[in-house]
Amino acid sequence: MASFKFVFAVAVLVMVHPAAISFVSSSGSLELGDQCSSDEDCKVGLGCFKCGIDIATCVRSNITDPFSVVNNSMPFNKYAFLTTHNSYAIEGKPLHVATQEDTIVQQLNSGVRALMLDTYDYQGDVWFCHSFDEKCFELTKFNRAIDTFKELFAFLTANPSEIVTLFLEDYVKSPNGLTKVFTDSGLKKFWFPVQNMALGGRDWPLVKDMVANNHRLIVFTSAESKQVTEGIAYQWNYVVENQYGDDGVKPDECSNRGESKLLTDKTKALVLVNHFKTVPVKLLTCEENSEQLLDMIKTCYVAAGNRWANYVAVNFYKRSDGGGTFQAVDKLNGELLCGRDDVHACSF
Template identity: 85%
Template sequence: MASFKFFFVVTILVMFHPAAISFVSSSLELGDQCSLDEDCNVGLGCYKCGIEVARCVRSNITYPFSVVNNSMPFNKYAFLTTHNSFAIEGKPFHVATQEDTIVQQLNSGVRALMLDTYDYQGDVWLCHSFDEKCFELTKFNRAIDTFTEIFAFLTVNPLEIVTLFLVDYVKSPNGLTKVFTDSGLKKFWFPVKNMPLGGQDWPLVKDMVANNQRLIVFTSAESKQNTEGIAYQLKYVVENQYGDDGVKPGECSNRGESALLTNKNKALVLVNHFKTVPVKILTCEDNFEQLVDMIKTCYLAAGNRWTNYVAVNFYKRSIEGGTFQAVDILNGKLLCRRDDVHAC
């Protein structure tokens, strides 16, 4: 009897020991109410949506190369993309569109970054600005610092490919080239000459990896393709309208500068799905069911083509599966015509 009492007391003490409580509370599943990220199972985070209670939602991607391997052409995969990836919370008076650092974004499975580049103080800066100029109150980070982080990620992840979409206001001759060279990113450069035209398939991912050509860079400045060898985005990608005009239910119109979404001479499709004014606490409403509906609408608008890049604000703010589930759906459709990449 004494031994039973001892066992009972020890059991109670263990159950109420902080470490045990932490262990027990870390078993919350997708959709369960939570207080901290640590409350949720691996692969989930605790996020609040509007006035609702915080719940466990997905917090990282399914890597398609691990599910279906990397033997398909690059344009047969879908990639989570962050809009204004550099506009990270923490700078007073700045408009933020993301809460994670670039490193955190990449480690969570983001594989395409949208960056706005400007000349500022004799260097290239990432800014969210106006009038094609960067100012003290609109600058976020030096491009070299962010590019160095991308270099480090590609170095330690030799099977991964990253795409950069540059809204490019750099006027200094070879200004961008210098930053790419100084950061070491030229080591991973995918050359323009290897980019297919006429809607042809891109190289196989496994060949891109074998050749270490794992950084795809697109610029909004058409002249840079000839002067610096940086691919002009609209020559290779079609995309829908961004901002409030691009998130209307049942509509998927092309961006004004883009070729028509039905133009199959461009092998890559980009779907923008973010509001003009980013509101973190409300973004969760955009980032799952509405996002999936938009992807399906844009599939039809693009001549029955699934998107390769899906761009969002506050990419972890969602309801349940969120942006990660949306990308799983896309990869399922692209790779095996199933509704989820896990079914491939």
């Protein structure tokens, strides 16, 4: 989220925290939960990670593709997708608060299918910033939107059956500023038209039809006027979302975000669950992305009128003590697709 509430000391703590470990491709023989000393010890799809003071073990680092377990013949709103909060806020920029350690390309290759991006006008272009007062500054900028959008274009081109959603916290004021960057990056080729989006709680189009029509990029904006002026869907017409930050991770609580309609509003077919604290600290994220996350998606299921989430948004998405965010999405897809606790039980 765009609010800039972090003091310099916290920023430094997050950036230099000793828990920082990079996940790389694995090729070893160790299974989930086995003790390890490096990522290379673990099987493909796993990484070696020490959660807090525990012994380092192999944990999941890749998503299960629900289309390969079941198929892509269901409506889009019958699937769940791993979402990264402030996807652009990647480690490595001095004095910047990071929420992710992987690049956007690495996130996509690991199975992330929805990105939360804060867009601003800056230096005559559109930039991703984590800023305040609806303005981007030299010390709050991360990178140009078009650079990331070109990476996304390459991913969608190379993966013709994949669908990606963008949630834009949008502070771009320049007329057609976003349209230009989407056009210049080539992403208009994959644009999902606003007029095809389901209203009134109806089901979205079938995924297989979205793929066949090449409508594989869904874009939501927080700026209501842009649905009319630029054809970018106003998020709150289609999605309900729970509170984010510290107010959104309280045990046994799941209330709607201020901008969102009530979670029980079933005229919105898509449900987004946030689960991350206001101040991102990797050492703590490990626990947040484990049992606490599973508990939260169950709590939000009830709060949303017995509806499972379609998107689950987290910080440091690979951090967990086992299955983590990937297990949570497996559960959501299992519940959505066949009423089972794990998508692997849906194979038929």
